[in-house]
Amino acid sequence: MDYVKTIALVAHDNRKQDLLEWVRWNYKTLIQHKLVCTGTTGKLVQETITGLMEEGDRQTYPIIRLKSGPLGGDQQLGAMIAEEKVDILIFLWDPMEPQPHDVDVKALLRIAVLYNIPIANNRSTADFIISSELFKQQYQPIKRDYSSYLNRTVPGE
């Protein structure tokens, strides 16, 4: 990943205020990077950052807004990670409430682990990521070699 990173920000409803507070705290750093969000999170992040900009250069802050999580946004984000278009995932998911799209949440977390991108699922980990020395550098996550899996023989072959 480059100096300028693509950072995905996602939060379940009960965690959105937490994420927005984190965005407020870190917005000067965040605006130096590219942001991608699921739909409702994206709307709130965009409004928050736009509101924090100096009045003179205030403009709707550009972020990539995908569909809302339960409507396919988590899957769109997972696809972006598989295409190596996302460098970091900050996903404050709700540990206290089941979600209608639990399978999509699990799939998103799985693909983020598979591609070995940094993932924060709570604010303290998000703080550690954004304040890390590695955050300010180019960094290449080590990729596992899946060639033996890809070249396996399947039954009947």
Ligand SMILES: O=C(CO)COP(=O)(O)O
């Ligand atoms: O449901 C989500 C993540 O699983 C987030 O979706 P929204 O940002 O659209 O609320």
